[in-house]
Amino acid sequence: MTTSIIGFPRIGEQRELKFATEHYWKKRATKAELLAIAHQLRVQHWAKQKAAGIDLIPVGDFSLFDTTLDAAYLFNIVPARYKDLGLSSLDEYFALARGYQSEAKSVKALPMKKWFNTNYHYIVPEFDDDTDIKLIGSKLFDEIDEAKEQNVENAKAVIVGPYTLLKLSVFKGKKQPIDFVPAVVTAYGELLTKLNDQGVDWLQLDEPALSFDQSEDDIALFDKIYSKLLASKKNIKVLLQTYFGDVRDSYQTITKLPFDGIGLDFVATTENIKLVKQEGFPADKVLFAGVVNGKNIWRNHYVTTIETLKSLNVQGDIVLSSSCSLQHVPYDASLETQLPESVQRHLAFAYQKLDELAELDAIFQGKNQKVLGVNNDLFSTILHPENQQVKARIDQLTNADYTRLPERSERERIQKDVFHLPELPTTTIGSFPQTKDVRQNRSKLRKGEITRTQYDAFNQEKIKRIIKFQEKAGVDILVHGEYERNDMVEYFGEKLDGFVFTQNGWVQSYGTRGVKPPIIWGDVSRNEPITVATTVFADHLTDHLVKGMLTGPVTIFNWSFPREDITPEQSVTQIALAIRDEVLDLEAHDIKIIQIDEPALRENLPLRKSDWYSDYLDWAVPAFRLVHSGVQPQTQIHTHMCYSEFGDIIQAIDNLDADVISFEASRSDLSLIDQLVAADFQTEVGPGVYDIHSPRIPSVEELEGIIRRIIAKLPATKIWINPDCGLKTRSEKEAFEAVTNMVKATKKVRS
Numbered sequence: 001m002t003t004s005i006i007g008f009p010r011i012g013e014q015r016e017l018k019f020a021t022e023h024y025w026k027k028r029a030t031k032a033e034l035l036a037i038a039h040q041l042r043v044q045h046w047a048k049q050k051a052a053g054i055d056l057i058p059v060g061d062f063s064l065f066d067t068t069l070d071a072a073y074l075f076n077i078v079p080a081r082y083k084d085l086g087l088s089s090l091d092e093y094f095a096l097a098r099g100y101q102s103e104a105k106s107v108k109a110l111p112m113k114k115w116f117n118t119n120y121h122y123i124v125p126e127f128d129d130d131t132d133i134k135l136i137g138s139k140l141f142d143e144i145d146e147a148k149e150q151n152v153e154n155a156k157a158v159i160v161g162p163y164t165l166l167k168l169s170v171f172k173g174k175k176q177p178i179d180f181v182p183a184v185v186t187a188y189g190e191l192l193t194k195l196n197d198q199g200v201d202w203l204q205l206d207e208p209a210l211s212f213d214q215s216e217d218d219i220a221l222f223d224k225i226y227s228k229l230l231a232s233k234k235n236i237k238v239l240l241q242t243y244f245g246d247v248r249d250s251y252q253t254i255t256k257l258p259f260d261g262i263g264l265d266f267v268a269t270t271e272n273i274k275l276v277k278q279e280g281f282p283a284d285k286v287l288f289a290g291v292v293n294g295k296n297i298w299r300n301h302y303v304t305t306i307e308t309l310k311s312l313n314v315q316g317d318i319v320l321s322s323s324c325s326l327q328h329v330p331y332d333a334s335l336e337t338q339l340p341e342s343v344q345r346h347l348a349f350a351y352q353k354l355d356e357l358a359e360l361d362a363i364f365q366g367k368n369q370k371v372l373g374v375n376n377d378l379f380s381t382i383l384h385p386e387n388q389q390v391k392a393r394i395d396q397l398t399n400a401d402y403t404r405l406p407e408r409s410e411r412e413r414i415q416k417d418v419f420h421l422p423e424l425p426t427t428t429i430g431s432f433p434q435t436k437d438v439r440q441n442r443s444k445l446r447k448g449e450i451t452r453t454q455y456d457a458f459n460q461e462k463i464k465r466i467i468k469f470q471e472k473a474g475v476d477i478l479v480h481g482e483y484e485r486n487d488m489v490e491y492f493g494e495k496l497d498g499f500v501f502t503q504n505g506w507v508q509s510y511g512t513r514g515v516k517p518p519i520i521w522g523d524v525s526r527n528e529p530i531t532v533a534t535t536v537f538a539d540h541l542t543d544h545l546v547k548g549m550l551t552g553p554v555t556i557f558n559w560s561f562p563r564e565d566i567t568p569e570q571s572v573t574q575i576a577l578a579i580r581d582e583v584l585d586l587e588a589h590d591i592k593i594i595q596i597d598e599p600a601l602r603e604n605l606p607l608r609k610s611d612w613y614s615d616y617l618d619w620a621v622p623a624f625r626l627v628h629s630g631v632q633p634q635t636q637i638h639t640h641m642c643y644s645e646f647g648d649i650i651q652a653i654d655n656l657d658a659d660v661i662s663f664e665a666s667r668s669d670l671s672l673i674d675q676l677v678a679a680d681f682q683t684e685v686g687p688g689v690y691d692i693h694s695p696r697i698p699s700v701e702e703l704e705g706i707i708r709r710i711i712a713k714l715p716a717t718k719i720w721i722n723p724d725c726g727l728k729t730r731s732e733k734e735a736f737e738a739v740t741n742m743v744k745a746t747k748k749v750r751s
C-alpha cells in the first residue's frame, strides 16, 4: 500500500449528480432514481481509482450535497426545527442544505460558508444546548459495504474529524465546543468500533481546521478529544488528515498522539516540509505525503516531488497522496479536445492525477525511470506565452503608478463640484435580471443560430429598456445592466490574452452548483477595448451619468486556475495593467464613473492571520490601486464587495483608495456601520439597503427606516444608496419594484 488520495470529485464527469438531484427536487425523479445515479457514480469513481493503481481508496468522500453536512447528519446534529418538519431522512437532509417550504411550513437553510481557501462552500452545522450527539446514521457504513461489493479491497473510510466539525459549527446556546467533547468522543468512538467490525483497515479523519492559527485552547481541545478517542481504538488504523496549510502550531501534539498515520499538505506550503525535516517524523507512523496538487490543474513535476520526498528523511512508511481532496479540480483533462495540444498536455485533472500518483510511486521505488524522462521533457518544453511588452511595462512600474493623485479628500471635493449629485445618491451594483430571453440570446449566438450583429442588437434593446426604467424610477447613477455577461470573470477572461477555457472543466461550488474556472495560461494583456462600446452606447441614451462596470484583477485571478511558473503577484499585476487600460479607455470615452468590482478580494485571505498581509494583501491592494491610479481627479472610481465582514481588513479596504464602495449590509443588520465609524473609514460608502438574494420586495417605509439608521451613524455626505449586490438573479418584477421603492425611500429621507 503506497498510494492514496484524500477524496475524489463527486458531481460526475457530465455533472450527472447535479441533474439527478435537481430532478429529484423538482419531483421529476424518484428517490430510487437519484440514489441509483449516486451509486453508479461511486462505483465508477472507485473503478477509476483501482484501474489507475491507487492502493488505498477513499470511501465516504461522496456526498449528495456536502460532506460536513453528512457528518453532522450522521451524528444527529440536526436542529429541532428541521426534525419538526416530519420529513423522510433524505428530504430532511436536503431541508438542512437548502431550506424547506410548503403551504404549512417554512424553514430556512443552514448557512453556507467558504471551505477554507477554496471556492467550495460547506453547510455550517448548528449546535444548541439540546443537541444530542449520537451515531444515528448509516451513510458511511453503507458505502463501506457497497465498496466491498465492488471488490474495493483497500477501502479507506473518510469523514470530517471531530475537531474540525466542532470548529466549523455554530453554537446557538450557552454551551461551547468543549462542552460537547464527551458526547463527540463517544459518538466517534462508536464509529471507530463499527468500522473496525466491518473490517476497515484505515479511517481518515479530516482535520483541516489545524491549518488555521491555533490558540493554546484550540490545541488543548484537540488533545482532549483525541487522547480520549484514540485510547479505546481497536485494530483499525487512524489517519489524521490535514490539508490547505501547515500544522506548525500542533505538530508537537499530533506527532505525540497515537495516530497511525498523519497526512500533511506539501503543496500549499513549504512549512510542513520544514517541520518534518527539523522536528523529525515518528518512525512508527505512516506519513501520508500530499504531493499531488488537489487545488490546481497543472501536471506534477516528478523530479521536484521526488527530491522533496527524499529530503524529508522519513524512517517509517510513506504513502503518496494528494495535497487535498481532488474535488477541487475537474474530472478529465483528456476531454478538453478544443484546447491546443501545447496547452492540453500540461493539464492534470482528477483522472490524470491518479496516474501521476501511480507513476510517482513507481519512480520513488526506483521502478520506472522512463516516465521521469518523459515528464522532464514536458517541463523543459513548457511554453507559457510570454509577452515582452507586458514584462517591460511591469519592470517600469514605480511607486507613483500605485498612487492616485490628488488625495481622496481633495478628489471628493472636486467630484462633488463637478457632478452636483443630490445628497444620498442612488445607484445599483450593475447587473439587471438575466431573464430567460437574455440567456437564450447568448446560447443562440454560441450555437451559431444568430449573428454577432443580431446578438448585439438584442442586448441593445435590453439596454434601452433598462436605461428607461432607471430614468423613470429616478435612479441617479445608471448602469447598462450587464446583459452581455454570462459570468463576471469569464466575460473578461475571454476578451483578454493569456486565458484559456475548458469545455467541461466543472468544479463543485456548493451542492448542485458548479463553476468552470478559466485557466491563466500566458502573460495577460488587453489588446482591444472590452466594455467601451456597450458603455458608450448606454451613455448616449441618457442625460444621466452611466457608470462603467469592470471586474477587478484580484477577483479575476482568484476565480481562475493560476499559473505556477510566476508568482500570484506577477499574474495579478499583469491583469491589473490590462484592466487599467480599459479604465483609461472608458475615461477617454467620457465615462465619468467607473466601478471595479472585487467581490473575491476577501475570500482568498490566507488561512493564517500572520500571512494576511505578507502573502496576500501586500500585493492584492496595490494591484487594485494600479488599476485606477491613472484617472483624472474628477473621474469617480467605485468598487463593490459582496460581504460585510470587513473585520480586520477594514484598513486594507480603505487603502484601495476607491472613491466609493458598495457592499452587503442588510443581512448583517448594518452592524458593519459601527465598524466603519470606529475605523474612521474614508471611502464614501453604499451599504446595501436590501438583500437581493431574497425574492422579497422591501417596502418604502422599511427602506426609509434603514436609510435613517445609516445616516444616524455616518455623515450623509459620504453615503450612497444601493442594493446589496447585482440584480442578475431576480425577476424583473422584483428588481423593478425594489429599486423603485429604494429611490422613493431615499427621496423621502432627502426631503
Ligand code: GLN
Binding pocket: 429, 430, 431, 482, 488, 549, 597, 599, 640, 641, 642, 725, 726, 727, 728
Ligand atoms: N457588477 C456585478 C453585478 O452586478 C457584481 C457581481 C458581484 O458582486 N458578484 O452582477
Ligand code: ZN
Binding pocket: 429, 599, 640, 641, 642, 724, 725, 726
Ligand atoms: Zn456583490
